[in-house]
């Protein structure tokens with residue numbers, strides 16, 4: 120990416136679309152974290168859920184199971200090729216209640232929703248604080264946001280690996296120096312956090328942070 124323009128960002132992520140699912144599995148970052156992330160959203164049948172930076176739609180089966188065919192899944196991503204994969208997944212699984220929006224989640228007007236999972240994307244979205252504000256403004260009262268992502272290891276000896284992990288993230292246009300859970304505490308209530316040690320290729324921890332709109 121030469122800059123942070125929307126075109127650069129979407130072409131960068133387009134290149135990941137065909138390998139994203141395999142990559143996640145290879146680095147051991149899939150189902151168990153995703154399931155936990157969905158479970159803290161307290162979804163119920165008929166709810167509307169905003170799948171933030173949905174990628175290839177790996178959340179869809181879990182979201183569909185939770186909100187049922189009477190619910191709505193609104194999937195947002197900046198990269199058309201990611202959305203294409205996500206559409207294929209929805210079609211293949213017969214999910215008729217998934218809607219797709221292409222755009223930058225920090226800029227576009229998002230539809231109102233009861234809950235929003237934002238998984239593996241807070242280190243990727245350039246204006247992540249604007250994105251958090253935007254997502255939260257789209258949540259209905261009592262609506263929940265869950266953020267799942269990688270973070271630095273805090274304690275010794277794992278923390279020795281932080282500079283290596285930082286470089287890998289910079290190389291892949293991601294910024295692991297962020298602490299979105301702190302900003303979430305300013306914007307929503309009852310923010311809780313759970314952390315798994317050495318969850319990402321032994322180089323980083325995984326965290327799940329969630330809270331509720333007043």
Ligand SMILES: C[S@@+](CC[C@H](N)C(=O)[O-])C[C@H]1O[C@@H](n2cnc3c(N)ncnc32)[C@H](O)[C@@H]1O
Nearest residue numbers: 132172173174196197198201223224238239244
């Ligand atoms: C690492 S992938 C995560 C995909 C998905 N959330 C998952 O759990 O598998 C990051 C995704 O964020 C999307 N993305 C990055 N910046 C974005 C932005 N500003 N607005 C919307 N989507 C964005 C990318 O296109 C990509 O699909």
